[in-house]
Amino acid sequence: MRNLFWVIGVAVIVAIFYVMNSADDESTTQQNEASSAQTSPAPTIGLIDDERIKQAESEPGNWLAYGRTYEEQRFSPLTQINRDNVKDLKLEWFRDMGTNRAQESTPIVVDGIMFLTSSWSKVYAIKATTGEVIWSYDPKVPGEWGRRACCDVVNRGVAVYKGRVYVGSLDGRLIALDAGTGKLVWEVDTIIDRDRFYTITGAPRAAKGKIYIGNGGAEFGVRGYVTAYDAETGEQAWRFYTVPGNPSLPFEHPEMEMAADTWKGGEWWEIGGGGTVWNSIVYDQDFNNIYIGVGNGSPWTRVIRSPGGGDNLFLSSIVALDADTGKMKWYYQTTPGDNWDYTAVQDIALADMEVDGEMRKVLLQAPKNGFFYVLDRADGKLLRAKPYAAVNWATHVDMDTGRPVENPELSYLEKAKWILPGPLGAHNWQAMSVDVDAGVVYIPVQENPLIYSMSQEWQQTGLYKRNPGGWNLGIELGAIAQVFLENIASQPTPKGYLKAFDPLTGEERWAVEIPHYWNGGVLGTAGGLVFQGDALGMLSAYDKDTGEALWQFNTYTSMLAPPITFEIDGVQYVSILTGNGGADLFAGAPMEPVATPASFTYGNYGRLLVFSLNGSETLPAPTVVDQNIPEQTLSDMSNEDIALGERRYGEFCAVCHGLIARSGGSIPDLRLSDAGRQQAFRQIVLDGILAASGMAAFDDVLSVEDVDRIQAYVKARAHEDREVALGNSDAPRLTWLAD
Ligand code: CA
Numbered sequence: 050m051r052n053l054f055w056v057i058g059v060a061v062i063v064a065i066f067y068v069m070n071s072a073d074d075e076s077t078t079q080q081n082e083a084s085s086a087q088t089s090p091a092p093t094i095g096l097i098d099d100e101r102i103k104q105a106e107s108e109p110g111n112w113l114a115y116g117r118t119y120e121e122q123r124f125s126p127l128t129q130i131n132r133d134n135v136k137d138l139k140l141e142w143f144r145d146m147g148t149n150r151a152q153e154s155t156p157i158v159v160d161g162i163m164f165l166t167s168s169w170s171k172v173y174a175i176k177a178t179t180g181e182v183i184w185s186y187d188p189k190v191p192g193e194w195g196r197r198a199c200c201d202v203v204n205r206g207v208a209v210y211k212g213r214v215y216v217g218s219l220d221g222r223l224i225a226l227d228a229g230t231g232k233l234v235w236e237v238d239t240i241i242d243r244d245r246f247y248t249i250t251g252a253p254r255a256a257k258g259k260i261y262i263g264n265g266g267a268e269f270g271v272r273g274y275v276t277a278y279d280a281e282t283g284e285q286a287w288r289f290y291t292v293p294g295n296p297s298l299p300f301e302h303p304e305m306e307m308a309a310d311t312w313k314g315g316e317w318w319e320i321g322g323g324g325t326v327w328n329s330i331v332y333d334q335d336f337n338n339i340y341i342g343v344g345n346g347s348p349w350t351r352v353i354r355s356p357g358g359g360d361n362l363f364l365s366s367i368v369a370l371d372a373d374t375g376k377m378k379w380y381y382q383t384t385p386g387d388n389w390d391y392t393a394v395q396d397i398a399l400a401d402m403e404v405d406g407e408m409r410k411v412l413l414q415a416p417k418n419g420f421f422y423v424l425d426r427a428d429g430k431l432l433r434a435k436p437y438a439a440v441n442w443a444t445h446v447d448m449d450t451g452r453p454v455e456n457p458e459l460s461y462l463e464k465a466k467w468i469l470p471g472p473l474g475a476h477n478w479q480a481m482s483v484d485v486d487a488g489v490v491y492i493p494v495q496e497n498p499l500i501y502s503m504s505q506e507w508q509q510t511g512l513y514k515r516n517p518g519g520w521n522l523g524i525e526l527g528a529i530a531q532v533f534l535e536n537i538a539s540q541p542t543p544k545g546y547l548k549a550f551d552p553l554t555g556e557e558r559w560a561v562e563i564p565h566y567w568n569g570g571v572l573g574t575a576g577g578l579v580f581q582g583d584a585l586g587m588l589s590a591y592d593k594d595t596g597e598a599l600w601q602f603n604t605y606t607s608m609l610a611p612p613i614t615f616e617i618d619g620v621q622y623v624s625i626l627t628g629n630g631g632a633d634l635f636a637g638a639p640m641e642p643v644a645t646p647a648s649f650t651y652g653n654y655g656r657l658l659v660f661s662l663n664g665s666e667t668l669p670a671p672t673v674v675d676q677n678i679p680e681q682t683l684s685d686m687s688n689e690d691i692a693l694g695e696r697r698y699g700e701f702c703a704v705c706h707g708l709i710a711r712s713g714g715s716i717p718d719l720r721l722s723d724a725g726r727q728q729a730f731r732q733i734v735l736d737g738i739l740a741a742s743g744m745a746a747f748d749d750v751l752s753v754e755d756v757d758r759i760q761a762y763v764k765a766r767a768h769e770d771r772e773v774a775l776g777n778s779d780a781p782r783l784t785w786l787a788d
Contacts, residue, residue: 091212092211092212092213092227092228092229093212093229094160094162094212094228094229095159095160095162095164095209095210095211095212095213095214095228095229096159096160096211096212097113097114097157097159097209097210097211097255098210098211099256099257099334101113102114102118102119102256103119103334105117105118105119106118106126109125109126109127109616110127110615110616110617111158111159111160111615112125112155112156112157112158112159112613112614112615113157113158113159113209114157114208114254115155115157115205115206115208115252115254116155116331116396116398116480117613119256119331119332119333119334119399120398120399120400121331121396121397121398121399122398122399122400122482122483122485123396123398123480123481123482123483123570123571123572123573123611123613124482124483124484124485124572124573124574124575125572125573125574125575125613125614126574126575127574127575127576127614127615127616127621128574128575128576129576129616129620129621129662130574130576130578130614130621130623130661130662131574131576131577131578132576132577132578132592132599134662135576135578135590135599135600136599136600137662138590138600138602138623138660138661138662138664139660139661139662139663139664139665139666140602140658140659140660140664140665140666140667140668141622141659141660141661141663141664141665141666142179142180142659142664142666143180143656143657143658143659143666143668144175144180144182144656144657145654145655145656146167146168146626146628146655146656146657147167147655148167148168148169148628148655149628149652149653149654149655149714149715150168150169150201150202150203150628150630150653150655150715150716151168151200151201151202151203151609151628151629151630151631151653151715152167152168152203152609152610152626152627152628152655153203153204153205153206153250153478153609153610153626153631154166154167154204154205154206154252154610154626155205155206155252155480155570155610155611155613156206156613156624156657157206157207157208157209158177158613158615159209161176161177161178161617162174162175162176162177162183162228163175163176163177163615163624164207164209164214164228165206165207165626165657166204166205166206166207166216166252167204167626167655168201168202168203168204168628168655169187169188169190169202169204169219170188170190170202170204170216170217170218170219170249171185171186171187171188171204172185172186172188172207172214172216172226172231173185173186174214174228174231175657177615177617177622177624177659178617178618178620178622180657180659183231184230184231185231186216186224186226186231186233188216188218188220188222188224188236190202190218190219190220191220192740192741192742192743192744192745193737193740193743193745193746194219194220194248194743194745195219195742195743195744195745196743196744196745196747197219197220197246197247197248197266197269198219198248198250198265199248199265199266199268199269199520199632199704200250200265200630200631200632200704201630201631201705201715201716202219202743203250203630203631204216204217204219204249204250204252205250205251205252205328205478206252207252207253208252208253208254208255208260209228209255210255210260210280211255211280212227212228212229213225213226213227213228213234213280214226214227214228214231215253215255215260215280216253217239217249217250217251217252217253217262217264218249219248219249219250220248220249221238221239221240221243221247221248221249221264222236222237222238222239222249223236223237223239223249223253223260223262223278223283224236225260225280225283235282235283236283237278237283237285239262239264239276240264241272241274242271245266245269245270245271245321246266246269246270246271247264247265247266247271248264248265248266249262249263249264249265249327250265250327250328251263251264251265251326251327251328251329251330253330254330254331254332254339255280256332256334256339256372257332257337257372257373258279258280258281259277259278259279259280259286259372260277260278260279260280261275261276261277261278261330261332261339262275262276262278262330263275263276263325263326263327263328263330263341264325264326264327265325265327265344266321266325266327267321267323267324267325267327267344267345267346267347267392268347268520268521268522268704269321269347269519269520269521270320270321270347270348270515270516270517270521271321271322271323271325271347272290272291272292272294272318272321272322272323272324273290273291273292273322273323273324273325273326273343273344274288274289274290274291274326275288275289275291275326275330275339275341275370276288276289277339277372277375286373286375287374287375288301288375289302289304289341289368289370289375289377290302290304290305291324291325291326291341291343291344291363291364291366291368292308292312292317292322292323292324292346292361292362292363292364293305293308293309293312293317293318293322294318294322295318296309296318302375302376304363304377307362308362308363310359311359311360311361311362312354312355312359312361312362313355313356313357313358313359314355314356314357315353315354315355315356315357317346317347317354317355317361319515320347320348320353320354320513320515320521321347321521322346322347322354323344323345323346323347323348323354323364324343324344324345324346324347324363324364325343325344325394326341326342326343326344326394327344327392327394328342328394328395328396328478329341329342329394329395329396329397329414330342331397331398331399332372333369333372333399333410333426335399335410335426336369336378336410336426336427337371337372337373338369338370338371338372338378338426339369339370339371339372339375340367340368340369340370340397340412341367341368341370342367342392342393342394342395342396342397342414342416343363343364343365343366343367343368343392343393343394344364344365344392344393344394345364345365345387345389345390345391345392346361346364346365346387346388347521348513348521348522348523349387349388349389349390349472349522349523349524350388350503350507350522350523350524351386351387351388352462352503352523353507353513353523354523355386358386359386360382360385360386361385361386361387362380362382363380363382364382364384364386364387365382365383365384365385365387365391365392365393365416365418366380366381366382366383366393367380367381367383367393367397367412367414367422367424367429368380369426369429378429379428379429380429381422381424381429381431381451383414383416383418383420383422383453384416384418384453385452385453389418389442389468389470389471389472389501390417390472390474390522391416391417391418391470391474392416392417392474393414393416393417393418394416394478395414395415395416395417395474395476395477395478395481396414396478396480396481397412397413397414398412398413398414398481398483398490399411399412399413399426400413400483400485401485402423402485402488402553404423404432404433404553405432409425409426409427409432410425410426410427411423411424411425411426411432412424412425412426413483413490413552415437415475415476415481415490415492416474416476417470417472417473417474417475417476417477418440418442418443418453418470418474418475419436419437419438419439419440419442419443419469419470419474419475420434420435420436420437420440420443420446420453421433421434421435421436421437421490421492421550421552421555422434423552423553431446431448431451433552433553433555434446434448434451434453435552435553435554435555436555437475437476437492437494437548437550437552437555437557438469438470438475438476438494438495438496438546438548439469439470439475439496439541440469440470440475441456441459441468441469442455442456442459442468442469442470443455443456444456461501461502461503461524462503464502465500465501465502465525465532465535465536466500466501466502467498467499467500467501467536467539467540467541468498468499468500468501469496469497469498469541470495470496470497470498471497471498471499472499472632473495473497473499473566473567473632473633474495475494475495475496476492476493476494476495477495477631477632478570479493479568479569479570479571479609479611480493480570480571480572480611481493481570481571482571482572482573482579483573484573484593487549487593487594488551488553489549489550489551489558489593490549490550490551490552491547491548491549491550491571491573491579491593492547492548492550492571493545493546493547493568493569493570493571493581494545494546494547494548494560495543495544495545495546495566495567496541496542496543496544496545496546496566497543497544497545497566497567498540498541498543500529500532500533500536500540501524502524502525502529502532503523503524503525504522504523504524504525504526504527505525505527505528507523516700516750517749517750518701518747518749518750519700519701519750520700520704526699526700526703527695527696527697527698527699527700528692528695528696528699529699529703529708530695530699530708530709530783531695531783531786533708534783542642543566543643544562544566545562545563545564545565545566545567545568545583545584546560546561546562546563547560547561547563547568547571547579547581547591547596548560548561549579549593549596559595559596560596561591561596561598563583563584563585564583564584564585564642564643564644565583565584565585565607565643565644565646566584566643567584567607567609567629567631567633567646568581568582568583568584568608568609569581569582569583569608569609569610569611569612569625570609570610570611570612571611571612572611572612572613572614572623573593574593574614577592577593577594578590578591578592578593578599579591579592579593579596580612580614580623580625581612582604582607582608582609582610582612582625582627583607583608584607584608584629584644584646584647584648585607585644585646585647586603586604586605586606586607586608586627586646586647586648586651587601587602587603587604588601588602588604588608588612588625588658589601589602602660604625604627604647604656604658604668605647605651605654605668605671606627606628606629606647606648606651606652606653606654606656607627607628607629607646607647607648607653607714608625608626608627608628608629609628609629609630609631610625610626610627610628611625612624612625613625620661620662620663621661621662622659622660622661623659623660623661624657624658624659624660625657625658626655626656626657626658627654627655627656627658628648628653628654628655628656628715629646629647629648629653629713629714629715630648630653630713630715630716633713634703634704634707634708646713646714648713648714648715649674649676649713649714650673650674651671651672651673651674652671652672652674652714653713653714653715656668674714675721676721676774677721677774678720678721678767678770678771678774679721679722679723679724679767679771680771681764681765681767681768681771682727682764683761683764683765683768684757684760684761684764686757686758686761688785688786690758690761691758691761691762691765691785692762692785692786693755693758694755694757694758694759694760694761694762694763695762695783695785697751697755697758697759697762698710698759698762698763701747701750701751701759702719702759706718706719709766709781710762710763710766710767711766711770719763719767720763720766720767720770720771721767722763727760727764730756730760731753731756731757734746734747734751734756734759735747735748735751735753735756736748762785765784765785766781769781769782769783769784
């Protein structure tokens with residue numbers, strides 16, 4: 050397996066030698082018409098530049114940047130669709146994206162064309178009024194890379210800038226395409242170490258002639274950073290690391306010297322350190338800043354990562370960098386010494402707001418940790434930190450020190466504890482919307498706990514060894530189902546809400562409870578509406594002042610992606626992508642009273658839906674997925690071996706196929722495997738015969754015996770759920786653990 054990674058690494062490095070550099074192309078091919086195919090002609094489509102985005106309010110019909118404008122408020126001034134007529138909103142057109150993997154993209158809409166991404170980092174340019182595909186681009190991410198992604202082969206969108214479309218591919222390339230033709234202009238490798246499991250899922254941001262991009266992979270054990278590239282040539286302009294590297298090596302930039310003082314003991318650089326910038330990167334025209342939202346530590350538990358204590362900068366921080374040089378101007382750490390996967394990568398919005406009687410340029414973020422932060426963009430001063438969801442890990446944020454006050458009773462060092470929020474966060478990457486006039490933020494909120502427990506290995510030996518092919522958390526993942534079941538009586542009920550929250554007073558203006566916690570992003574409009582798609586497949590429009598549901602459309606597929614709106618030739622449209630997945634390990638194991646996601650019941654259809662008041666299109670009738678579990682030929686393995694299989698499953702399989710072997714509908718549910726698949730189990734897991742679809746070989750980390758044990762566990766789980774379905778048993782009991 051190591052050889053295979055090496056081969057992929059070399060292939061990519063070779064590919065980079067073939068990168069086309071447009072500036073060079075012009076100088077070498079202008080005299081040579083024969084090779085003009087290599088030349089990028091002057092672009093005529095997607096002509097968005099800094100000046101145009103600055104004036105974005107003068108063209109409300111377009112959606113020019115990831116969060117609509119550089120302020121990323123995701124609040125549209127359009128009013129044609131409003132409270133009075135939203136009941137007449139109908140499907141105008143839809144397009145099957147040809148995939149059942151998760152959809153997370155925010156489209157950019159400019160001059161009648163919609164630019165968006167789908168799974169495997171594929172890019173589409175689509176006529177926004179009809180759904181006709183103008184061009185598409187497949188970066189041909191190797192299928193094996195699917196194994197390196199924590200949360201499915203997702204992508205959250207492109208940047209469109211000066212006639213080019215920029216996308217980060219799952220395998221870590223930043224790619225520039227001609228906006229008119231979809232032809233490759235240049236691509237660069239953004240990854241510093243291809244042996245580590247780096248991925249890109251976030252949308253690049255474009256400003257000041259540069260493209261800004263980070264990456265993901267903290268769970269697998271990587272070191273985070275963000276890089277700026279020249280938009281024209283792809284040449285690297287600067288790179289900012291978010292956590293220190295090996296202390297025996299020189300610091301890459303002065304900020305690392307300061308950060309290194311906050312890491313004590315341990316060998317975090319061996320495991321990775323974490324701090325990946327996998328989502329939010331925002332450009333601030335007022336201060337010429339780039340704000341980056343920094344992710345969690347790797348491993349999650351600080352006692353392993355930095356046993357001597359310390360805040361572990363810049364984990365879980367918002368960092369302001371000079372957009373031209375990458376020099377740090379200020380930082381604010383939301384969760385010093387992160388111990389829970391509390392990333393601060395959630396969308397950052399910028400606004401001008403009156404705070405304590407003074408107009409201020411503020412930054413707004415609802416990171417995973419459950420507190421809503423209002424910072425002064427001039428200097429990073431903390432202005433507010435009110436809880437927007439149920440939180441028990443900390444009692445409050447001390448406004449004098451700017452630090453959260455942790456609840457010592459919830460230390461999970463000695464004993465497993467239910468902690469709120471869990472690692473999915475009180476809010477994740479699913480976008481919020483900022484309504485500045487109303488002084489309100491509309492947030493997709495989750496109250497979803499996790500039982501945190503130190504890993505068995507650490508409890509027994511006090512040691513932790515890096516797991517190069519899997520997750521590196523430090524908490525117990527292998528036997529989490531056991532820990533979960535042992536403590537289920539004390540579990541806080543998981544809940545999902547759409548909330549209208551006042552970030553200055555902490556007041557909840559209204560909240561709509563949603564039957565599942567893992568729902569989609571949010572769009573607010575001056576038409577008095579808040580749009581959101583949910584796990585049950587309902588796309589809803591709520592009255593933005595009261596939360597009353599004014600319109601609903603059943604898509605029969607769970608949604609994560611945020612809706613957007615645009616206007617072309619006097620017609621306002623609302624659009625959204627359907628398709629469930631992402632980080633929710635429990636997606637296929639709904640816990641009462643959490644409702645079953647639509648994608649589990651009806652299948653996971655990646656579709657782009659566009660609505661207008663004149664629409665007359667309908668979706669194909671839904672069909673219920675056959676969830677009948679085939680009868681199993683149970684193995685005669687001992688309970689000890691099946692329990693070991695469960696541990697291996699939890700360590701290597703659960704992140705995609707779901708906890709307790711129940712998938713959410715995006716990735717195959719192993720309990721439903723037919724006899725042929727069961728027969729080929731070893732070949733699939735060890736030989737990688739399904740690698741092209743993302744199921745790479747695991748022969749680097751699993752033995753034949755492990756694989757047989759995993760299969761025995763999956764069959765045992767399938768048998769239990771089949772017995773429940775047939776009415777022969779009340780609930781799965783993990784019977785191999787009974788003694
Ligand atoms: Ca994480």
